[in-house]
Structures are given as C-alpha cells and as structure tokens.
Amino acid sequence: MVYKKNNLTSNIERPIIYIAISNHGFGHTTRTAVVANTIKKLCPEILVIIATTTPRWLLESYIDGYFIHRPRAFDLGVVQADCLAMNRQVNLEKLLEIRQNQNSIISSEANFIRQNRVNLILADIPFLVSKIARVADVPCWMMGNFGWNLIYRDWGGEFLEIADWVDECYSQSSRLFRLPFHEDMSIFPNITDVGLISSSPRYTEEDIRSIWGIDTPPEKTILFTFGSFGLKSIPYSNIRRFFGWKFITFDKSAPDLPNLIKINDPKWRPVDLMPVCGRLVSRPGFSTFAEAIKLGIPIASITDGSFAEAAFLLEGIVNYSHHQIITPEDLFNGSWDFLHKPLIPPCKSEPIAKDGHEIVARSIITCIKN
Template identity: 65%
Template sequence: MQRPILYVAITNHGFGHATRTASVAATIQKLCPEVLLIMVTTAPRWLLECYIEGDFIHRPRAFDLGVVQADSLNMDKDATLARLLEIKKQQNSLIASEVNFIRQNRVQLIFADIPFLAPLFAQKAGIPCWMMSNFGWDFIYRDWGGEFVAIADWISECYQKCDRLFRLPFHEPMPAFPHITDVGLTGGTPRYTAEAIRTIWGITAPPEKTILLTFGGLGLQQIPYDNLRHFPQWQFIVFDQSAPDLPNLIKINDRKFRPVDFMPICGKVISKPGYGTFSEATLLDIPLVTIPRDDFAEAAFLLEGLVNYNSHQIIQPEEFFQGNWDFLNQPLQPPQKTHPLAKDGNQAIAQAMINYLQEHKYK
C-alpha cells in the first residue's frame, strides 16, 4: 500500500520560512508517521533536521528568492528584480520539471510557504496546493512600486490558483487568495528543559538578566557588541559565530540547538521583525525587543501583532546601533489586547493535511 506523500515547497529566503514550515511538517510526522515528506528547499538539510526528527526526502530546488540581501536588514532591489524576471522567463521549464517529479513520485498534495509557482505545479499535476503564510510576495514587491508592480500582478495571479491558504497571525490581508482559513501561532517548541540548557551552556544569570540576540539565518554584521561591557552581570546568547569573545557573551556553535530552545531561560529576546521569532516568543510568552523596518511591508503587521499580543519594546535603529543599550533597563510595554492569540497553528494545519491525505489514500 502506498504511503501518503506530501510535497512541501518553501520560499528561498533566509531561514524563517524553512523553520516555520519544518515545524508544521514535524507535527504532521508526529501525528501520522506514515506520511512521506518531500522537503523542497535550498535551506540546508541540517536546519530541517533541527525540527524534523524522522526521515524525509530533501530536494534542493528554488522557485523564488524572496529578497536578495547582504544581511538581515539590507536589501538589494535591483538584484531581486533581475532574478524575478529570470524566474518569469524560465517558469514553463520550472513547472514542467517539477510536475514530472510530482507525478513520478505520486504526490497527493502540495503544501507551500509561499513560493508563487507552487499552485501552477499543482494545477498542471492535477492535485491541490495548500499554502501557509502571513504575507504574499506580491504584497512585498507591490510596495516597492515601479517595475515591481507588474511582477506583483503576475505573482497575485499565481496565488489565485491556490486551493486553500492557512493564514497565520500577524498577517496582511492576502487578497489574492480565494480560500482562506485563519489559524493560530506556529513554530518550534523547546526540546530541552531550562535546567538542561543552563547546565550545558554554563548560564548562571537570572532570566531578567539573560538576553537572546537573534537576527535570523542571515545574521547582522553590525551588532554593536561593544555595548555588552556596560552589562557585566548579564549574559547574552547569540548564534553569530563571527561575534567577538566576551566574558558575558555565549556563542551557540552546536547546530542541534535552536533559538527557541533558549527562549524559556531568557527575560527578553532582541530581534529584527520576523514571523518565526515573533511567533515562537509569543507562543512561550517571552518579551520581545525589536527595531522597526520601514522598507519591508510585512514588518508593520508583525509590529502590530507584537504590540497587541506580547510584552514588548520597540526601539529606534539609532538606539540599537549607536546608543549605549540603556533600553535594557527600561520597563516593557504590556500587550494591548487582553485575549491571547490561539497557539495551535501547527496542530490545526497538520491535522487538516493528514485528514485530506487519509481521505485520498486509495484514490
């Protein structure tokens, strides 16, 4: 009897889409181990293995690019436009090769976050495409105007062929999608107890003086680490291997560990606006300190979600990059909404897909 086969296509941009999709894929695997996962992404296998404990097939393919970036905050729009025009030119051959793969492997359902060609693969292969995101790339590019408007129109047309969108919290309206199901927060859950993390990494400061600095897979070249000397009694945790060696800075160099594994021992997380970090910190009720990003349209919705649903501080870039980090001594703002967000996004999305795959097992 054939196993249910799920083709999971992930946007080729940083690590955030890969980790949040892998969190859902891992939940599918836990709830229904017979589902075979085909993870279609250029994200490294080790990153996926941080979330998915069982077997999966890794197919390294890119069908979109998000935004070409030097680091987590600096974007190259010209290079982004050139690459998008290249994808548009090649779309027929990209579709043909993937449809061939999908048919050969008897895939029953495509799940995508949120490469815009995925619904076209599904349509040609005669199977459904379900997607998940809090924004579409049409929204990001349209905001840039000029030549990006025509690109955004093309992408919106692709998204219109999506059979079902699981719309995550902190979302833009996503009007191109005809069938929307709103779901709760998604993300990874800590794999270790707080005690184990403290012991393994020698973390002795109390939570209110333990800070996680996380700026996504692209990192941030200009973190002003010099400021840490103002806080000798505090402990700071980073995943940035290029960070200097400082007595109160712990560099996490073991790929088994993820930012979410450290959140429970921290009083605050300092991050750029990003769905994955915002969602995981909000799932765990860990306060967030962040910097606005006026050049990335998604950021306004992330910040609004943060203000509504988590304890927070929004600091100006100059406070972070040029200041002395006195903001660490300032009080946090409480969430503005009293009712919390639903936290069952992984389970809701996973169960819907399992139900579909089981219903269509013998078809």
Template identity: 60%
Template sequence: MERPILYLAITNHGFGHATRTASIAATIQKLCPEVLLILVSTAPRWLLECYIEGDFIYRPRAFDLGVVQTDSLTMDKGATLEKLLYIKKHQNSLIASEVNFIRQNRVNLILADIPFLAPGFAKAANIPCWMMSNFGWDFIYRDWGGEFTAVADWISDWYSKCDRLFRLPFHEPMPAFNNITNVGLTGGSPRHSPDDLRSIWRITAPVEKTILLTFGGLGLQQIPYDNLQQFQDWQFLVFDQSAPDLPNLVKINDHKYRPVDFMPICGRVVSKPGYSTFSEATILGVPIVTIPREDFAEATFIVEGITDYNQHQIITASEFFQGTWNFLHELPQLAKQSQPIAKDGNETIAQAVINYCHTKDSR
C-alpha cells in the same frame, strides 16, 4: 493502502520560512508517521533536521528568491528584480521539470510557504496546492512600486490559483487568495530542559538578565557588541559565529540547538521583525525587543502583532546601533489586547493535511 506523500515547497529567503514549515512538517509526522515528507528548500538540511526528528526526503531547489539581502536588514532591490524577471521568463520550464518529479514520486498534496509557482506545479500535476503564510510576495514587491508592480500582478495571478490558504497571525490581508482559513501561531517547541541548557552552556545569570540576540539565518554584521561591556553581570546568547569573544557573550555553535530552545531561560528576545522568532516568543510568553523595518511591508503587521499579543519594546535603529542599550534597563510594555492569541496553528494545519490524505485513501 498507499503511503500518503506530501510535497512541502519553501520560499528561498532566510531561514524563517524553512523553520516554520519544518515545525508543521514535524507535527504532521508526529500525528501521522506514515506520511512521507518531501521538503523542497535551499535551506541547509541540518536546519530542517533541527525541527523534524524522523526521516524526510530533502530536495534542494529554489523557485523564488524572496529578497536579495546582504544581511538581515539590507536589501538589494535591483538584483531582486533581475532574478524575478529571470524566473518569469523561464517559468514554464521550471514548472515542467518539477511536475515531472511530482508525478514520478506520486505526490498527493502540495503545501507551500509561499513560492508563487507552486499552484502551477499542482495544476499541471492535477493535485491540490495548499499554501500557508502571513504575507504573499506580491504584497512585498507591490509596495516597492515601479517595475515591481507588474511582477506583483504576475505573482498575485499565481496565488489566485491556490486551492486553500492557511493564513497565519500577524498577516496582511492577502487578497489574491480565494479560500482562506485563519489559524493560530505556529513554531517549534523547546527540546531541552532549562537546567541542562544552563549547565552545558554555563549560563549563570538570572532569567531577567539573560538576553537572546537573534537575527535569523542572514545574521547581522553590525551588532554593537561593545555595548555588552555595560552589562557585566548579564549574559547574552547569540548564534552569530563571527561575534567577538566576550566574557558575558555565549556563542551557541552546536547545530542541534535552536533559538526557541533558549527562549524559556531568557528575559527578552532582541530580534529583527520576523514571523518565526516573534511567533515562538509569543507562544512562550517571552518579551520581544525589536527594530521596525521601514522598507519591508510585512514588518508593520508583525510589529503590530507583538504589540497586541506580547510584552514588547519597539526601539529605533539608532537606539540599537548607536545607543548604549539603555532600553534593557526599562520594563517591556504590556500587550494591548487582553484576549490571548490562538497558538494551535501547527496542529490545525497538520490535522487538515492528514484528514485530506485519509479521505483521499478511502475514495
């Protein structure tokens, strides 16, 4: 029996797509260690290793770009359009070089989150392409109008060639896809005991006064850290290495720790709208404080998702950037839906991949 080989193609945008794909890759590896994982991403290898404990092949390649950003909230549409048009012009050679690699490595299945050229690789290599996401890039770009409309149409056309979509919660309709399976929330699980975290990082504040500030891989330069002076007996945890040294600010500077590891000892997570952080916090039942993003269409669905299924506070940008953070003295609002949301996305997708690999073997 040949070893099943899975090629995971990851969108080149921030860290969220990389961490949610890596958490599913880790579940596949745990349930079926003989599957060989090839992770295709420009996210740093250490980030993927935070989620995947076993071996994998790392192929640093980018086939899309998401949105060109200077930080977590600032977008450069002009540069984004220029790069998309470059990819469109060179799509045939991009596909050809990757198909070569896929054939040489005898890949059985592509799982993509959610670079639009992946179905092109699969069609040329004559293997299936499955995808997973809560949004497509066609949806983001279409919302911007103008020259982006034609780009969105081109991307929708690629997505329509995908064999199966696992549609994550907090999703837009994703109409380009023809075969959709809805799944539960996905994400990593905490790896360290609360007592160990508290002693290693000297976290002494009670849970309700311990706040995680996390703004994804792109960070956020203008967090108003001065506000922390109003909360002397609280503790704030950040992964931002450029943050100032303050007595009540704990800077997590060891790559083996992830935001999800600290969530169980925090009373709230303060974050931009991002699927991975919101999903992990909702799985663990940790309230979210967030600032809506007006110019990123996906954000509306993500904010709606936590409003429905998690305790939450939706604050304005001016409350966050110019205010005194009084919102921390208020209680979060309760979830609107009484029914809990499904939390088994990792297992559902992993099991489908493993079943496919096994039936392929027995044919």
C-alpha cells in the same frame, strides 16, 4: 527520480505530501518544518517530501525521523546582505530570470510530482508552486501571513509588474492557511485563519544553564537573534556596560567577551535558549516572534521600514507580547539603555491561539486520507 511508495509493513501505497518552501532565510522553513513534523507524528505512514534549498541540517533540527529533501528553488524571496539591507536591483534581475524560465521550471517539477503520485502540495509560500500544482493536477494548499506580492508591490516601479504576475500565481492555489500577524491576502481563494506555528525548546531550563554556564536571572539574560541573514555592525562593545548580565548570540563573527555566549552548535536553535532569557532582541520575523510569544518571552524589536511585512509583525507583538519597539539607531548608536527600561504590556488581554501547526497538519491528513 521516482521514489517507491510501498509501506514497510504492507503493499498499500504510502500517501505523499509534497512541501515547498520559499527560498528566503530560515523563517519559512522553521515554521513549515514544525507542520511537517506534526504530520509525521500524527500519521507516520505519510511520506514527506520537502522541496527547498534550505540546508538539511536545519530541517533535521525540527523534523524527527525520515523525510526526503529535494533541493529546489521556485522563488527568490528577497536578496539581502543582512536582515536590514536589501539589493532591489539584484532582486529584480533574478525575478525576471525566474519569470522567463517559468515554463521549464513548472514542467520539470510537475513531471516529478506526477511520477511520484503526490497526493497534496503544501507551500509556504513560493508563488510558482500553484502553477506547478495546476499542471500536475494536484491540490495546492498554501500557508503564510503574507505573500511576496505584498513585498514587491510596496517597492513600486518595475516591481509592480512582478507583483501582478505573483498575484496571478497565488490566485491559482486551492486553499490558504492564513497565519496571525497577516496582511489581507485576499488574492488567495478559500482562506482559513489558524493560530501561531512555533517549535518548542528541547531542553529544560536547568539543562540550558548547566550546559552553557548561565547563572544570571532571566531579567539579566538577553538573547540576540536576527535570523539567518544576521545583522552587521552590532556594537557588542556595549555589553561591557552590563556587568553581571549574560548575552547570548548566534553571530559567529561576534567578538569574544566574558559575558557574551556564542552559540556555534547547529543543534541548538534560538527557541532552545529562550527559557532562560528575560528579553529577546530581534528584528521582525514571524517564527522568532511566534516562539517567543508561545513561551511568554518579552520581545525588543527594531523597526524595519524596507519590508512591508514588518508592520504587521510589530502590530502582533504590540497586541500579544510584553514588548519594546526600538529604532536601528537605538541598537547601533545608543548605549542600549532600552534594556534598563520597563517593558510595555500587550494591548490585548485575551491570548492568541498557538495551535496552527496542529490545525494545518490535521487538515492535510484528513484530505489525504479521504
């Protein structure tokens, strides 16, 4: 398919940004969607094409107005049963399949990009897109705090060869916007460090309390969020120990309890509930951490030894957020006494930059217009 690029008010062709997002959870999508929305606000004439298998409703909850959604996957990320359980064998099989079929994937998408005369590609952070960009002869800028080579190399064994292949792909990109809480990422050329990227709540604290019937003070209002993969076997029965508290979850399988609020409306995002909360209980995730830090919401995070990115994320909240680091045992087998314990203040006194989306968006607009 070829999309018409004529501006609605003139015969000048509209510039196009093609944005590709890793096929893994929702975190890459939410932060990249914030950048896309910023581009549209700063330069409405730019046409945004977003290539991702993420459902459109999620994109629409972060992006205002018209954009083109192209359901395509160029990587795998990590196959997970929940946010802590990974199936490495399935990951290996699917990665080998992508590598075997890479030539046809590259050729097909490069043809689409050429036909539609895309001006610039932004990728967070599917490695195959840099090769697609080379074939299409379009600059490929990438964005992230880690690459999938980090994850696969950490797994060792047969994944080492996969990591080398991913290295080769990333090295062909034109530029990297390196986000905070990052690994070295030295395989990327032309690195630009930027601040946090995060969305903002769409509702006032008063509206949130009124709509959801929340009358507890922030210190007794707890938000549970474990990303799109969720977390199995959370002992919600512990909530009964906390009389006079309110707990908020996006887990559709959670039981019905008097002081547990279940958010089933897809229009509501975790960041929309954060203003009334005194603590976020989560697992390591860039977008969730970035939103909480932006709003000054303390974070209690479980550890995650199976995902190499987690160490960099946990270091980030230790440095820039009031926090607690808890073990999975504290969450699954304990009585949640950590909620009664004082939070640890951040190690660093200076605030972290929170304007990453604006820096990336303005850089893209400048490049496209020039």
